[in-house]
Structure formats: C-alpha cells, structure tokens
Amino acid sequence: MIKLYGFPLSNYFNKVKFVLLEHDIPFEEVRVNFGQDETTLARSPLGKVPYIDTDAGPLCESQVIVEYLASAYPDKPIFAADPYLAAKERELAVFVDQHLELVARDLYKQAFFGGTITDYTKARVEKLLNHHIAGFKRIAKFAPYVSGSTFSIADVCAFVSLPVIGLATKAVYGRDFLLDAGIDWKTHGKKVGERAAAQTVTADRLAYMEAQKRG
Structure with a gap:
C-alpha cells in the first residue's frame, strides 16, 4: 500500500x-x-x-x-483518455502549480506568518502574478471546471491552491488578484467541494488547524 x-x-x-x-x-x-x-x-x-x-x-x-x-493504476481515469485533452489538463495543472502558486508563495511570509516582505519582492510578485494570471485566464474555461465540462487534475490543483493565492494577495495588496481578473475561485471551490474527496481533504485540514491552535 x-x-x-x-x-x-x-x-x-x-x-x-x-x-x-x-x-x-x-x-x-x-x-x-x-x-x-x-x-x-x-x-x-x-x-x-x-x-x-x-x-x-x-x-x-x-x-x-x-x-x-x-x-x-491505468484503470483509474486520472487523466482524459484522449492524449490532447490529457495534455491540456496537465498544462492547466502546471499553470496553477508553477506560474501562479509558486510565484504567490513569496507573499506567504507576510500574508500568513506575521513576517514582512521587501518592497522589491512585493513589486516583483505583483508584476509576475498579474502577467501569469492573464495567461492562465486565456486557457482556463471554468465551465464549470477549469478545463471545461469535465473534472480533471486541473481542478484538484485549483481547489487546493487558488484560495491560498487569492487570500495572500488580499492580505498583502488589499485586493484579490484572481477575483479582480475574473477568475471566480470561490464558485469553483464550491462546485469541487461537493465531491467526497474534497470534503475529506477540507475536513482534515480544518481539524489539523484546530489541533494546532490547541497546541
């Protein structure tokens, strides 16, 4: 196992x-x-x-x-059967993981952990993130899922990372870069959140956070 x-x-x-x-x-x-x-x-x-x-x-x-x-586990449909559709799912996953979350991660010190980032870092992340969000928006459909009508790995990546990105930009810059760009991660999160796997992941995360608070 x-x-x-x-x-x-x-x-x-x-x-x-x-x-x-x-x-x-x-x-x-x-x-x-x-x-x-x-x-x-x-x-x-x-x-x-x-x-x-x-x-x-x-x-x-x-x-x-x-x-x-x-x-x-070839019997598990983690990616689409069609090679091109599967590649598009991977493309979107890369955008979320590398071009959005990895860039926004430089904000987390100030957004979530009580630290302070430099003005240089703040300006660099703002420029990069807005550029990358615009690129992501060109290929993401959110109809209702990231790649279109079918749930995929791109939705998993979006579900676990887009809220963190939105909250981080809101905390540091006073505005949610994703929502401002028309990427409604909240509606998407509610849709994906209907799935049993999402509910388990969320419940475990909240329970872990509560346990951390209690020490």
Whole structure:
C-alpha cells in the first residue's frame, strides 16, 4: 500500500491526497512536517512534502506522484483518455502549480506568518502574478471546471491552491488578484467541494488547524 507523507496545511500534500481519495486508491497517511533528517532526505532530497513510499521505492514532487499513480493504476481515469485533452489538463495543472502558486508563495511570509516582505519582492510578485494570471485566464474555461465540462487534475490543483493565492494577495495588496481578473475561485471551490474527496481533504485540514491552535 502507498504511504503518503505530509500534513494537511500543505496544498501539494492535499493535491496528492485528493487524487488518491477521488480515484479510490488505497493509501496510508503519515503525518510529517518538512525535515532535514537523513530518513526524510532519503525519500525527499530537499526535505519537502509530500512524498510517498511505494513497493518500488520513494517518490517526491506532487505532479510526479500524480503521474506515477496514473501509470500504476491505468484503470483509474486520472487523466482524459484522449492524449490532447490529457495534455491540456496537465498544462492547466502546471499553470496553477508553477506560474501562479509558486510565484504567490513569496507573499506567504507576510500574508500568513506575521513576517514582512521587501518592497522589491512585493513589486516583483505583483508584476509576475498579474502577467501569469492573464495567461492562465486565456486557457482556463471554468465551465464549470477549469478545463471545461469535465473534472480533471486541473481542478484538484485549483481547489487546493487558488484560495491560498487569492487570500495572500488580499492580505498583502488589499485586493484579490484572481477575483479582480475574473477568475471566480470561490464558485469553483464550491462546485469541487461537493465531491467526497474534497470534503475529506477540507475536513482534515480544518481539524489539523484546530489541533494546532490547541497546541
């Protein structure tokens, strides 16, 4: 059985967990944080989460893990059967993960953790993020799902990351860059949130946050 390592505040941990739940792939959840110990680094060379243990060995990086699951469980429709549609789903996932979330991550120190970012960082992220959001909007449909009428990995990525991006920009700049650009992540989140996997991921995240508050 697959072991999934990470914690429910990590959107990329939640991305992999969502896929496992959505496609009914058996797994064991192992709660760990980032780490630089040798045991962690043997599985995840940078000490990041998520990572998994498989019968063949460990894997890290959320999209790599999703690709592995698609290959290891060919009976599970993680990607569209049509090669082009599947590639478009991957394209949208890359936009969310790399061109939106990875850029917005530089805001999290100030948005969520009580720190302060430099004016340079603030200006750089604003310029990049607005440019990348415009690009994402050119290919995302939200009709009602990110790629159109069919739920896909792009929706998983959007569900776990777009709210964080919107909230971060609101906290740092006083406005939600996504909503201002016409990307209604709230309506999309409600739609995806009707799925059982999304409800489990959300409930576990909220329970984890509550436990952290209690110490």
